[in-house]
Amino acid sequence: MSDLLSVEGLGIAFGGIKAVNDVSFRVRAGEIVSVIGPNGAGKTTLFNMISGVYLPGSGRVVLNGEDVTGMAPHLLARRGLSRTFQNLQIFQSMTVLENAVTGYHLQERGPVLADLLGLPSSRRRARTADAGARRLLARVGLDRAAEREAGNLSYGSLKRLEIARALALNPKVLLLDEPAAGCNAVETEEIDHLIAEVAAAGVAILLVEHDMKMVMRISNHIVVLDHGEKIAEGNPAAVSQNPAVIAAYLGAENADG
């Protein structure tokens, strides 16, 4: 299988402090790779560099064979990279359906003049996107909430809405930042299945998640960060036995003792 996402020596510093330093790993098609580590380890910063929100200070991001380091997010979206956010980024005053529809922006966009005049071509583009968004909402179990204002939904529902929106782009690489945070056990399991299903369809998935049970269950490969550095990587069984990982999570003294 080919590498869809390859991160090579990626690093960034904020005011002299290295938030992420020399991190490398790769994600192949159909693979689920998780990034774990204590709070402040640099996981979200890493995500932000890969998705073009932050400009990396060093290293490269290669997407499907193309060097995309520092490329603007909307151009990355066109190349098949899609993501969700740790702190939800929902369009609050739009309906659930409209939120999901924005994921189809690249497919439905057209000349602004046609949109102003409400030409049939413009309405056709919008209708096609609506239909796709409804199918996706059904897939994440939000079809009945389609017409509701997104701001009124529960946290767990919004998490699923973000995943639906990210899937609408039909991504090759999907970055999920804590998709199960704030979800109950049932919702977490549903998200589990959804992620596995997406991966099975050949999407490369990079996951940040605090729910260790979930990470151990669904990951093919785990990358462990601590203080911005990669301290370990491997399959779930190997990582959970790794002394450096145990030390980082439980504190150095426990590991020594």
Added chain:
Amino acid sequence: MRLTPKAATLLVLALLVALTPFFFPSGYYYRVGALLFVNGIAVTGIVILTGYAGQISLGHAGFSGIGAYACALAPTHLGLHPALAIVLGAALSAVLAYLVGRPILRLKGYYLGVATLGFGILVSMVLNNERDLTNGPDGIDVPDLGLRALLETWGLDLTNGQFWYFFCGLSLILGAWLALNLYDSPTGRALRALHGSEVAARTVGVDVARLKLQAFVISAVYASVAGSLLALQNKFITPDVAGFMHSIEMVTMAVLGGVGSVLGAILGAGILTLLPQVLTVFAEYEQMVLGLVMVLVMIFLREGLLPSIFKAIRGKGE
């Protein structure tokens, strides 16, 4: 059958334009109505810029000034028909909006407000100081559109007030129709998305800078056409049309009625157009009233009058 919000808005506007003349005590009110519709057109542009895209302009009157003076100057200096002068003014406004907006809208934050503030003042200064061309602060005559005479030869005999009332009313309905088309269109949805969360809009592929620029250019054309219609119906224009107070007035109207709703913003334009007619003291205290309205709306009715009313009705219904 339930009306879509778009159809309902257009129906309300059509009824407003068609029926209110029956209640006019005198011909003078056609003039007030026409003025209301002109302001309605300008605030519809503000709805697209501020309500949809979340951007703020503090110099939109500058574009009204360009539209107005295009109608004053192009017919005499370029020999252009006044109707084409409207188009010329709109095109000029669009080009200027593009040039001002392109570098600014790549930046995050409220730089557009600052840049447009400067732009509006610049236009106002040029109109005041280029006396040879614009006749300065004294104002300048604007030629007749000629459409009323044309209608008369077809047997439709309207007074000047009536003609401008219906002409501006139809223009407003057209402007509202375009803005409502945009709202639910792919472009409109992307604009509202970037308003909600710029970072999320980017990650779904929205070219944020480009879309903001499109909204800014479109709203500039609305302001320009409003300026042209104002100049043509008054047959006279002064640089006040491009003044800072006029820019603030546009924003206040939209915010008062509801900047996210076309009908709401037009309601706001209606209130602030009629208020000076009812309260003659208003003219003296205009700045104070505008400031007060803005503060009160921000504290008590963040979404503006009409959306708050709808929300209250819906809340009771449930």
